[in-house]
Amino acid sequence: MSALPMVERDPSLPDRVTIYEVGPRDGLQNESGIAPVDVKVAFIEDLMAAGLPIVETTSFVHPRWVPQLADAAEVVDRLPLAGRVPLPVLVPNERGLDRALEAGVRHIAIFASATETFAERNLNSSVEGQFAMFExxxxxxxxxxxxxxxYVSMCFGDPWEGPVAPARVVGVGTRLLDLGATQLSIGDTIGVGTAAHVARLVSEFGDAGVPVDRLAMHFHDTYGQALANALAALRCGITTFDASAGGLGGCPYAESATGNLATEDLVWMLTGLGIEHGVDLAALVKASVKMARALGRESPSAVVRALS
Structure with missing residues (x-):
């Protein structure tokens, strides 16, 4: 089987896309087992070597909530934080920030909610209260x-509250930008989004004065819509996409959230569209296969299965 797709350039789409790799954090936090530090560090190094321009490495959350990432400080200590590839970490609160600053981290992410129930379950806060926590x-x-x-989670649907109005997502997102965030990652946490919904949400952000270059998209493939939604976002001018190598991950606080959009599947589509991304697909597949073996299971990525 060919290791690369046929290329047909669509001039209406962006010339280049940035892939924000979340596998080592968002992927591994949802695994039932705990990968050793050496395995995690090797995975991150393999992803960097494959050309991923940004690799989110871990989370400085309390080990009681995410035991899979309890070794965050040790992992970060072994990484080249001053290198050419940004290596962000997720921080849930000021204590997490303290740990990140002590470790010398130069890029962080915060994790907000567009819905009340998820804010209560995930942040022990309300939607309004989360802003006081993040400020x-x-x-x-x-x-x-x-x-x-x-990050803004539950942007398309919530398992407890149902559909989420775009205006609510825009309201949360613009307040996070007003606090000083440089980019918003719009999360389809349970994978219920569809292409027209994506286009409407991007359009409503535009109506609120938020340009597409401040937005990233974070899709889950629960209903097989992640690539279709990514293509819809591309047609709206979005140029940053979160993805997880091998399709690892979900959300530990939402049982209906299955794996993230697989980085390999996204790379295959972008390559076929003639969109630059800078990722060596063969090297990426090799990294994902290696991690899947370490976890004792097959990768859920269709491209990984096809090429390996």
Whole structure:
């Protein structure tokens, strides 16, 4: 089987896309087992070597909530934080920020919710209360010269509350940008989004004065819609996409959230569309196969299965 797709360039789409790799954090946090530090560090190094321009490495969350990432400080200590590839970490609060700053991290992400139920379950807060929690985190990070990205979860649907109005997502997102976040990652946490919904949400952000270059898309493939939604976002001008090598991950606080959009599947589609991304697909597949073996299971990525 061919290791590369046929290429047909669509001039209406962006020339280049940035892939924000989340496998080592968002992927591994949802595994039932705990990968050893050596395995995690090797995975991150393999992803960097494959050309991923950004690799989110871990989360400084309390080990009681995400035991899979309890070794965050040890993992970060072994990584080239001053290298050419940004290596962000997720921080849930000021204590997480303290740990990140102590470790020398230069890029962080915060994790907000568009819905009340998920905010209560995931953040022990309300939608309104989360901004008071994040304000000192963002301010202190920016004062320290650290870049801040903001995730917004449950942007398309919530397993407890049902469909989520785009206006609610835009309201949360614009407030996070006002706090000082440089980019919003719009999360389809349970994978219920569809192409027209994606286009409407991007359009409503535009109506609120948020340009597409401030937005990233974070899709899950629960209903097989992740690539279709990514293509819809491309047609809206989105140029940053979160993806997880091998399709690892989900969300530990939402049982209906299955794996993230697989990086390999996204790379295959982008390559076929003639869109530059800088990723060596063969090297990426090799990294994902190696990690899948370490976890004792097959990769859920269709491209990984096809090429390996």
């Amino acid at each position: 000192p985190v963002v301010r202190r990070a920016l004062d320290a010269g650290v870049d801040v990205r903001a």
